Amino acid sequence: MDSADAADTVVVADGLTKRYGDRTAVRGIDIQVRRGEFLGFLGPNGAGKSSTLRMVACVSPRTEGRLSVFGMDPDRHGPAIRARIGVVPQQDNLDTELSVSENLRVYARCFGIRRREVRRKIAELLEFAALTDRAGAEVETLSGGMRRRLTIARALVNDPELVLLDEPTTGLDPQARHLLWDRLLGLKRAGVTLVLTTHYMDEVERLCDRVIIIDQGRIIEQGTPPELIGRHAPPEVVELRYPPDRQAIAAEKLAGLCERVEVLPERLLLFVHHSEQALSEIYRSGLPPESSLVRRSTLEDVFLHLTGRSLDD
């Protein structure tokens, strides 16, 4: 990679590997994160998302492979890299005995930000997190959504160029999620590079420029959300319900009408190009379902197709 590329690439990983004893969490993955990009990591639990994020955040030494963040090696320049990163952890780790603004203040001081600057920064971040009127409240008394917002605001005290978010919206109500999404898109607009892990496909479809799907420590697919859907799922899905005794027969007979059938315990999923046409053919075929639902294919269909439907954690 030449130097012009390097300036535009925030994270480069080649054959990045992480082993914990006998268990291999990350098996030689290659990643490049471009400046200003919003990248999403999707993967089942234990796929290696968090381990990857921890290595990029310089709090987990890599076992093998090459890793460079802002052109520096995390093993040698950990503190210098961390000074330019913001991390939103999976679980809040705020100091619950301190107030909202005290949490921001002590954290800012960990980055060596000057006291006078800190005061200005706190006001700005309280505004960002919509917590100005709770500035003096102890964190103990905040709701889950407020804590999450504070955690995200705290990750921005150092004006990071790269923000790493590990499942930032898990456990939040819809209002809080939407507020967070707007804040994250605002950061992207401001030129911040964002890397996010999540289980929520709608989150990725809405926020991310690019998605990397990892399973069992390997990258199994990547691209923009529309690219992935286009590549792995016909545009529309017909979900059908049949009584248990007729489902197998229906699956067999209807297979010819669509590109792919997925047989679930209580549903048949038909991936088709034209749902209207498919539906009328289904009714003509003499196998009327108990109920039917037509929808657009989503990233979730792609994800389940690629990583399998079984629970393997």
Add this chain to the structure above:
Amino acid sequence: MILEWQAVHGIRNWRGALVGGLVIPLVTLAAIGFGLGAVVPHGAVGDSSYLRFVAPAVLATAAFQYAVAESTEPVMAGFKWQRTYEGVAVTPVTPRQMVIGQLLWTAAQIAASGALVALVMVACDAMEPLPALLALVFSTVGALAFAAPVMAFSAMVRDGSAFTALNRMIILPMTLVAGTYFPISQLPTAARGLAMATPLWHTVELCRDGGTGGPTSGAIAVHLAVLALWAAIGLAATFRLFRRRLTF
């Protein structure tokens, strides 16, 4: 910066700190020094009164208890209960700096509360001013040397019940036999060796005799060397454990 974080904590919890740091040692001084001292015949513990014998030890013991309190539950909270250490680990602050910051804050608190205790002791004639000042310095140094291995212990264990065991099996017995309330010459030989290995005994000896001009500088050097050894081992272990638990 960690120092500042801790300081913000400390300022919020000053009432609790005052009770732990001041009331307990003063009650001990009153009960043991004045109460028990009244029934101990003069000359039983060297040529001073029992009150004067026990006062430096109360100061040292209070410092140790403070050190234990600051190096146990706050460490567990940092790793597990609140995970605040994880938050700090992603800032430029290194695990090593976190340990040093926390120990410095502990030392500052011990010195501050010890100063108040020493002041009261001088006021009620349990200590002379200069020896009290020296005892304050020695008790802070000794307690800090003990805080390091306790911190390592806290970073090693996985839940809070270990602290109860630590207090019952180590801290309380040590407080009772390390030359605090009676000279260790009263102990059976085997127990005496054990008492002499404790950092508290060395600290008590320093606090008791440091200001009287009695002991040789050689003895002081030996006491300090033993404390330094405790501190060094404790610190090395704590650094290691913090790094292992925060960067894995």
